[in-house]
Amino acid sequence: MTDGVLPLALSQGDPAGIGPDIALQAWLRRGESGLPPFLYIGDPAVLRVRARQLDLDVPIIETDAPNAGALFGDALPVHSIPTGVDVLAGKPHVSNARGTIAAIETAVSLCLSGQVRAVVTNPIAKSVLYEAGFGFPGHTEFLADLATRTTGTPCMPVMMLVGPKLKAVPVTIHIPIKDVPTALTETLIVDTCRIVARDLGARFGLASPRLAVAGLNPHAGEGGAIGHEDDDIIHPAIRLLRDEGVDAFGPLPADTMFHDDARGRYDVAICMYHDQALIPAKALGFDDSVNVTLGLPFIRTSPDHGTAFGLAGTGHARETSLVAALQMADRMSQAKGVTG
Numbered sequence: 576m577t578d579g580v581l582p583l584a585l586s587q588g589d590p591a592g593i594g595p596d597i598a599l600q601a602w603l604r605r606g607e608s609g610l611p612p613f614l615y616i617g618d619p620a621v622l623r624v625r626a627r628q629l630d631l632d633v634p635i636i637e638t639d640a641p642n643a644g645a646l647f648g649d650a651l652p653v654h655s656i657p658t659g660v661d662v663l664a665g666k667p668h669v670s671n672a673r674g675t676i677a678a679i680e681t682a683v684s685l686c687l688s689g690q691v692r693a694v695v696t697n698p699i700a701k702s703v704l705y706e707a708g709f710g711f712p713g714h715t716e717f718l719a720d721l722a723t724r725t726t727g728t729p730c731m732p733v734m735m736l737v738g739p740k741l742k743a744v745p746v747t748i749h750i751p752i753k754d755v756p757t758a759l760t761e762t763l764i765v766d767t768c769r770i771v772a773r774d775l776g777a778r779f780g781l782a783s784p785r786l787a788v789a790g791l792n793p794h795a796g797e798g799g800a801i802g803h804e805d806d807d808i809i810h811p812a813i814r815l816l817r818d819e820g821v822d823a824f825g826p827l828p829a830d831t832m833f834h835d836d837a838r839g840r841y842d843v844a845i846c847m848y849h850d851q852a853l854i855p856a857k858a859l860g861f862d863d864s865v866n867v868t869l870g871l872p873f874i875r876t877s878p879d880h881g882t883a884f885g886l887a888g889t890g891h892a893r894e895t896s897l898v899a900a901l902q903m904a905d906r907m908s909q910a911k912g913v914t915g
């Protein structure tokens with residue numbers, strides 16, 4: 576029975592990518608996956624064309640958030656945002672950017688006004704949006720800006736990849752590797768870890784999460800011989816966090832903190848840059864890991880993968896990570912928070 580249940584919002588992502596494919600496939604698996612109702616925010620015409628292309632029998636119904644739950648069992652409910660251009664599967668184009676951005680904005684607005692429980696985002700192609708003048712590195716930063724502008728309260732977004740084998744947080748996110756040492760400050764590490772510790776309690780039921788903090792340099796600097804940031808920035812941040820009662824430890828050499836035994840000693844790996852976190856996360860669970868944004872005044876999850884343009888419209892895109900993202904948003908929105 577889904578009538579009366581607030582749906583999740585699923586933004587279409589780049590309509591030329593695999594977002595429409597995996598949304599259709601996820602809806603078809605709604606029963607076996609125990610999926611809560613979700614409202615697709617995007618272009619229904621693109622969905623219909625993609626369903627035909629993939630030979631999927633998915634009734635699509637244009638509706639709004641209050642009616643989505645009741646309709647979900649029989650059709651994929653869509654809050655219509657027409658793209659206004661011909662979208663070709665696998666052929667990214669700058670003219671798709673407007674619809675991609677509008678879908679994210681609408682999903683956030685529905686969530687902040689209490690009409691949906693959480694925002695789940697399908698992948699965007701960052702370079703396509705940049706070409707259209709989009710001023711944010713990715714969803715993570717854009718969502719924080721939308722939340723800040725809507726609520727008037729500044730927020731700091733924190734990216735966390737969550738899979739069955741690993742939770743990993745990159746402290747710096749979408750910046751060039753050459754800029755990482757400058758961007759990495761004691762304050763940034765402390766603020767990130769505080770948000771992680773708080774939200775793992777509030778959203779994941781982990782009262783006193785163990786935060787394993789990675790070093791930046793090989794061997795965590797080898798006592799200062801291979802770089803100074805580990806001793807000068809990361810270590811003081813950990814000391815401050817521990818004084819506050821956060822169970823953070825390190826800095827650990829990053830190359831030896833992701834094997835099976837090591838992962839058993841912590842709940843979340845705090846990493847210093849994007850690939851330090853996302854390489855182990857995707858290597859250990861590409862098909863079922865979820866990208867979660869902490870620190871926002873609403874719940875946001877996403878599949879861990881990108882637009883995979885080469886797979887759009889082929890039937891070879893797996894919907895597993897999107898299904899995991901929908902299930903996680905559902906669980907997070909029902910979580911009973913705990914504090915350490």
Ligand SMILES: NC(=O)C1=CN([C@@H]2O[C@H](COP(=O)(O)OP(=O)(O)OC[C@H]3O[C@@H](n4cnc5c(N)ncnc54)[C@H](O)[C@@H]3O)[C@@H](O)[C@H]2O)C=CC1
Pocket residue numbers: 593597697698699700701702714866877878879880881882883884885886891892893894895896
């Ligand atoms: N949350 C988001 O919006 C994300 C967006 N991106 C964007 O996606 C675009 C493409 O990035 P790539 O580095 O090529 O990563 P990608 O994740 O799109 O593809 C990497 C590889 O994995 C395969 N793959 C991806 N998703 C799959 C699925 N569901 N089933 C089966 N195979 C799958 C692809 O075919 C490709 O071989 C970029 O513009 C990037 O900015 C990347 C990651 C996350």
Ligand SMILES: NCC(=O)COP(=O)(O)O
Pocket residue numbers: 712713714715716853866877
């Ligand atoms: N590599 C992860 C990624 O690019 C996702 O970023 P976002 O769009 O969720 O900010």
